[in-house]
Structures are given as C-alpha cells and as structure tokens.
Amino acid sequence: MSEVLEGLLQKRASLSAELRALDAGIAAYRRALLPTKSAAVQAKVSGTRPTMSLAARKKLSLLAKARWAKKRKEDKK
DSSP: OHHHHHHHHHHHHHHHHHHHHHHHHHHHHHHHHSOOHHHHHHHHHHTOOOOOOHHHHHHHHHHHHHHHHHHHHHHHO
C-alpha cells in the first residue's frame, strides 16, 4: 500500500513541477505580447517616440500646409 501511495506522491510532484513550468511559460509569453506600464514609462524617460508611418507624416504635413495657407490668406485681408 505504501508503494502505491509513494508512486502517487511522486506523480503528483512531477505534475506540479510541470504545471509550474507551464505557468512560467504562459507568463513569459504574456509579458512578451502585452506591453507593461514600465515599458511605457521607460519610453517616456528615454524621450523616444514610436516611429510614424509615411502616410501619417504626409497627412500631418498636408494639414499643416493647409493651416499656414489659411493663415496667410487671412493676413492678406
């Protein structure tokens, strides 16, 4: 009877270790996928910004040119 119990306890310990390893893997995968607050804070501290796409830069450029054109038109009046 004690051999059966010993075998079950060993199996439980090995499954517990495997479960901890799986939990650690899941946690690491989540950290890699989801940005944390500390990563956002580090980006602010270092002063870096995410790169802007060419389309977004062009759109902002066109908006700025339109604002300046409107201002120049109003100044002429």
